[in-house]
Amino acid sequence: MKNFDFYNPTRIVFGQGRIKELDRLVPAEAKVLVLYGGGSVLRNGTLPEVRAALGRRAVLEFAGIEPNPTYETLMEAVALARRERVDFLLAVGGGSVIDGTKFVAAAIPFQGDPWQLLLERGRNVGAAVPFGSVLTLPATGSEMNSGAVITRKEFKAKLAFGSPKLFPVFSVLDPVKTFTLPPRQIANGVVDAFVHVMEQYLTYPAGAHVQDRFSEGLLLTLMELGPRALAEPENYEVRASLMWAATLALNGLIGAGAPQDWATHMIGHELTALFGIDHAQTLAVVLPSVLAEQRAAKRAKLLQYGELVLGITTGSPDERVEAAIAGTRAFFEAMGIATRLGAYGVAADSLDTIVGQLKAHGMTALGERQELDLDASRRVLAASF
Amino acid sequence: MKNFDFYNPTRIVFGQGRIKELDRLVPAEAKVLVLYGGGSVLRNGTLPEVRAALGRRAVLEFAGIEPNPTYETLMEAVALARRERVDFLLAVGGGSVIDGTKFVAAAIPFQGDPWQLLLERGRNVGAAVPFGSVLTLPATGSEMNSGAVITRKEFKAKLAFGSPKLFPVFSVLDPVKTFTLPPRQIANGVVDAFVHVMEQYLTYPAGAHVQDRFSEGLLLTLMELGPRALAEPENYEVRASLMWAATLALNGLIGAGAPQDWATHMIGHELTALFGIDHAQTLAVVLPSVLAEQRAAKRAKLLQYGELVLGITTGSPDERVEAAIAGTRAFFEAMGIATRLGAYGVAADSLDTIVGQLKAHGMTALGERQELDLDASRRVLAASF
Numbered sequence: 001m002k003n004f005d006f007y008n009p010t011r012i013v014f015g016q017g018r019i020k021e022l023d024r025l026v027p028a029e030a031k032v033l034v035l036y037g038g039g040s041v042l043r044n045g046t047l048p049e050v051r052a053a054l055g056r057r058a059v060l061e062f063a064g065i066e067p068n069p070t071y072e073t074l075m076e077a078v079a080l081a082r083r084e085r086v087d088f089l090l091a092v093g094g095g096s097v098i099d100g101t102k103f104v105a106a107a108i109p110f111q112g113d114p115w116q117l118l119l120e121r122g123r124n125v126g127a128a129v130p131f132g133s134v135l136t137l138p139a140t141g142s143e144m145n146s147g148a149v150i151t152r153k154e155f156k157a158k159l160a161f162g163s164p165k166l167f168p169v170f171s172v173l174d175p176v177k178t179f180t181l182p183p184r185q186i187a188n189g190v191v192d193a194f195v196h197v198m199e200q201y202l203t204y205p206a207g208a209h210v211q212d213r214f215s216e217g218l219l220l221t222l223m224e225l226g227p228r229a230l231a232e233p234e235n236y237e238v239r240a241s242l243m244w245a246a247t248l249a250l251n252g253l254i255g256a257g258a259p260q261d262w263a264t265h266m267i268g269h270e271l272t273a274l275f276g277i278d279h280a281q282t283l284a285v286v287l288p289s290v291l292a293e294q295r296a297a298k299r300a301k302l303l304q305y306g307e308l309v310l311g312i313t314t315g316s317p318d319e320r321v322e323a324a325i326a327g328t329r330a331f332f333e334a335m336g337i338a339t340r341l342g343a344y345g346v347a348a349d350s351l352d353t354i355v356g357q358l359k360a361h362g363m364t365a366l367g368e369r370q371e372l373d374l375d376a377s378r379r380v381l382a383a384s385f
Numbered sequence: 386m387k388n389f390d391f392y393n394p395t396r397i398v399f400g401q402g403r404i405k406e407l408d409r410l411v412p413a414e415a416k417v418l419v420l421y422g423g424g425s426v427l428r429n430g431t432l433p434e435v436r437a438a439l440g441r442r443a444v445l446e447f448a449g450i451e452p453n454p455t456y457e458t459l460m461e462a463v464a465l466a467r468r469e470r471v472d473f474l475l476a477v478g479g480g481s482v483i484d485g486t487k488f489v490a491a492a493i494p495f496q497g498d499p500w501q502l503l504l505e506r507g508r509n510v511g512a513a514v515p516f517g518s519v520l521t522l523p524a525t526g527s528e529m530n531s532g533a534v535i536t537r538k539e540f541k542a543k544l545a546f547g548s549p550k551l552f553p554v555f556s557v558l559d560p561v562k563t564f565t566l567p568p569r570q571i572a573n574g575v576v577d578a579f580v581h582v583m584e585q586y587l588t589y590p591a592g593a594h595v596q597d598r599f600s601e602g603l604l605l606t607l608m609e610l611g612p613r614a615l616a617e618p619e620n621y622e623v624r625a626s627l628m629w630a631a632t633l634a635l636n637g638l639i640g641a642g643a644p645q646d647w648a649t650h651m652i653g654h655e656l657t658a659l660f661g662i663d664h665a666q667t668l669a670v671v672l673p674s675v676l677a678e679q680r681a682a683k684r685a686k687l688l689q690y691g692e693l694v695l696g697i698t699t700g701s702p703d704e705r706v707e708a709a710i711a712g713t714r715a716f717f718e719a720m721g722i723a724t725r726l727g728a729y730g731v732a733a734d735s736l737d738t739i740v741g742q743l744k745a746h747g748m749t750a751l752g753e754r755q756e757l758d759l760d761a762s763r764r765v766l767a768a769s770f
Contacts, residue, residue: 014390
């Protein structure tokens with residue numbers, strides 16, 4: 001096991017009927033900016049519940065944070081918060097709204113051009129306005145971590161940043177709020193969480209026994225409950241465990257002390273930035289190709305994953321490796337997520353453009369051993385059509 | 386899954402060579418009281434390392450905290466800390482030292498008789514002196530939770546208390562510091578962590594999928610690595626995963642949203658208080674008897690545990706239940722921990738005395754369904770000789 005620090009001070013408030021507790025969670029004297037996305041939190045009643053719980057506090061609202069939240073939109077929220085001297089932020093929505101709120105929290109007090117926060121990956125976050133979240137979509141884990149991914153439309157750039165100052169103070173997770181999500185969003189969330197685990201697990205053996213068992217436990221849970229979440233949208237037990245699994249997939253725990261990959265995410269980000277493909281869809285496309293490209297380097301872990309998660313115990317080691325990769329792709333397809341770029345209308349002649357963006361963003365040595373150079377990423381992409 | 390809150394702000398600093406980082410972890414201007422037990426932290430070099438890392442800070446020391454730390458001893462530390470106006474505590478040792486430090490941290494500012502902190506189970510903790518820990522013995526999880534168990538010799542009472550104000554600010558976990566532990570302490574630690582998991586897992590199915598998978602992962606890890614930790618005392622990989630498993634066994638994560646038992650601990654506490662039997666030894670004695678007494682109520686989980694942890698997949702359900710209980714006892718025995726009270730010199734005519742203490746401490750409705758009344762506890766104890 002590698003040396004590690006683990007620190008996660010976010011308070012999780014989990015379960016049905018808990019949104020009303022915002023009254024004790026948000027400081028009584030706070031001037032609150034509530035940030036959200038589209039109308040879904042209005043339609044499903046979450047926003048009215050939030051407003052009611054905040055009572056007589058001074059509350060402003062900022063709507064319109066997009067999936068893959070944009071710098072352009074978020075800077076409008078920053079301007080509003082600065083102008084109104086807001087001192088607490090409340091994200092209501094999914095990972096995009098929470099990610100966007102993290103950027104706003106860091107940008108409000110930042111001296112200088114806030115784009116620098118992204119270029120410096122958050123190392124220059126000096127202070128942040130405190131914020132909480134009300135999660136409505138299990139997927140990204142943003143509700144219990146200190147990272148975010150922000151897109152700048154004019155540059156077609158999607159960049160990650162983070163800081164220990166950007167943990168939510170609290171996150172309210174009410175599984176009932178996920179009952180009305182469209183199937184595509186549930187499927188995306190399951191795939192997103194699944195790939196988060198794989199990025200921290202499917203590398204090479206490192207003597208991290210507990211992290212391995214926890215990762216396998218999350219993968220088993222997602223494979224068992226993902227299809228049931230689609231088939232039984234109002235099954236509280238299923239939605240609750242799915243929500244908690246997605247949170248724990250990226251709260252720092254399973255990756256602490258373990259080697260991590262993240263090549264799939266870095267390549268996927270370019271696909272979203274260039275073509276607008278859903279984040280989780282890009283992961284479903286790229287991961288099987290990354291596993292195949294790295295089948296030698298990842299061999300021991302592919303065999304372990306095959307046996308303990310997918311139940312693959314017969315066949316030669318080579319056959320089991322291939323079956324593990326195929327089983328991963330089959331799970332994504334079974335969730336209704338296409339795993340080929342062609343299905344998203346991306347033509348093979350885009351290859352140079354995508355690789356060019358990877359180069360422009362410095363993504364020239366990806367993966368747990370920094371072995372994935374641009375040639376390897378090109379092979380990964382070529383195998384993804 | 387039940388509704389739950391999860392909050393754990395302790396910073397874990399894990400790995401070899403990290404004790405020197407106390408210099409950044411302890412406030413620079415702090416007046417520090419270092420608390421420890423016997424001479425082991427002197428002999429293995431931990432205490433000199435701690436002193437060196439603290440540099441020019443004002444440092445006082447308090448030695449002699451016992452296994453099963455006593456109120457009597459700890460009140461001496463409270464008096465010293467008050468007299469010297471100490472403002473930071475540093476526990477160096479195992480769970481007993483950290484538990485004792487939590488009591489000292491709460492008692493220093495407490496107005497009134499500090500014994501009330503235990504009688505009220507910590508609900509009356511108003512403030513606490515901040516404290517960190519340097520862990521040398523993987524076992525109790527105290528390094529990443531807010532609870533403690535304190536013994537008052539004159540009353541032969543061993544009582545648990547806790548408060549959200551009693552999380553360590555940080556805990557340094559260096560697996561190398563466990564290399565020189567005697568086998569009995571390693572075995573005790575493995576059994577203690579194992580039973581911590583069982584108290585939060587072996588109850589009844591509650592739709593807590595992730596918690597179940599995590600618990601099974603910890604149990605598998607402890608069963609795999611426990612014997613290896615005895616056989617290969619300087620295997621860093623083994624000791625590291627064992628240390629992290631013991632921490633996660635009782636940091637609030639696996640029990641969040643799940644029903645919990647704790648009957649084994651409550652009965653075991655009386656055995657330690659009356660007869661001075663090691664804490665883990667009492668757990669190894671009591672747990673198999675509790676599982677047998679509750680075999681009907683715990684049937685579904687005993688079958689699940691049997692299959693997924695012990696690999697019991699053949700035989701009738703009744704046979705598998707008995708095999709799961711027998712396998713648990715066999716694991717403790719294989720770790721060198723006797724599982725019968727007779728082995729510790731406790732005679733069968735002590736039964737009334739033990740049950741009398743349970744009654745005196747209000748332990749009249751134990752277990753996940755409060756079904757274990759004094760008659761049931763008597764049967765558990767009678768089956769433990």
